[in-house]
Amino acid sequence: MSENEKIVEKPGNILVVDDTPANLRLLTKLLSDNGYEVRPAPNGTLALKSVALILPDLILLDIMMPDLDGYEVCRRLKASEHSRDIPIIFISAINETMDKVKAFNIGGIDYITKPFEADEVLARVKTHLTVRLMQKKVAEKTDQLHAKVEELIQTRQELVQSEKMASLGRLVAGFAHELNTPIGVAVGAASSLHGNTKAINKLLEQEEVDEDELVETLETINEAADLTLSNLKRAANLVSSFKRTAIDQTSEEMRHFQVKTTLDDVINTLHNQFKQTAIEIQVDCPNDLAVYSLPGALEQILTNLMMNSLIHGFSEGKEAGHITIAVTLLGKHLHLAYSDTGKGIESDTVEKIFEPFFTTHRAHGGSGLGLYICYNLVKTQLRGTITCESSPGKGVLFKMNYPISMELYQ
Ligand SMILES: Nc1ncnc2c1ncn2[C@@H]1O[C@H](COP(=O)(O)OP(=O)(O)OP(=O)(O)O)[C@@H](O)[C@H]1O
Ligand SMILES: [Mg+2]
Structure with missing residues (x-):
């Protein structure tokens, strides 16, 4: 079996258009005898109607016909989206002057001259049907591929979204944990205040008040009140820093913000993860640097970079070292160097770290989306650039650069 025979699994549906009844009969019989489904049409108008009803796989089209000639029928079929892809083979008598260039220009795929050789007609028909079938298959496969690409884009967006939600979840859990300590201390101190007040009442009920004891109890009350106050203040600070971070991470609004405060907020948020480690964090950023940009994106990027340093750079915090965040302004661009x-990182790995799902930490739950999210945030939201330089044993240096509107508060 030849390649062509394998591809044409079922014989095609062919429309034959010719105004000469003898020709029409001859072609119809030849093709039907060879297993094709044939629809004859004696003129151009009926041919167009027939195509509108059922799309043929191929058309054999006579050129010289009264009313609508073959060229015009072809032009109309090619002008319609519905029928433009049907291959058209022109037929013309040898004594007719056939304009071959015109035939190809208006969309004909081939031509046959009358009187025709049966074998030649069959060979040409088969070839063009095969090509048509292959085109259809390619189009089908292309559609399937497009659908798959769409699906992949959708899945990737969903993953990025769920990673964002997961990072917000981690943030909330971290804050809850952070809040526990100051609130616990404040509750303890407040309940000791209660006991002290009772003791004072008892002292005052006595006929002779022991002044020393009274002063001592009042001092204890003072200390407890100070402790309650300072811890409640810390809790309040945490809550407002949390509020800023959480709002910035969920909304993507541009706003004015102080860069240093935002960096400190992130470091505060991660305090719990870093407090048991010997990692020193240094921020070099002017206190009064205020910009108009997206604080949430900056927070998310910094959170990812810091968590990566902790997990990958310092082996989950088991090793000591430094993290330095240096911010400078160059014209209307914010430069952030994170090291x-x-x-x-190995040199062949550095090239891959911004790719989605690249992780050396999969076994420990790394998804490989952290730096991919950072890269996207810098590219699409901040409209800037991010690069990484690193070599084994030398730490990492991420350089970010993005445009901002800037105001320097005095
Ligand atoms: N500071 C760093 N020091 C050493 N290696 C790093 C550092 N930052 C990133 N890497 C390497 O880059 C890889 C990709 O980082 P990325 O943040 O994209 O994914 P992940 O941290 O493995 O997983 P996820 O962030 O999704 O939980 C890491 O697996 C790690 O090999
Ligand atoms: Mg990461």
């Missing part, structure tokens, strides 16, 4: 002194 750690951790274990660094």
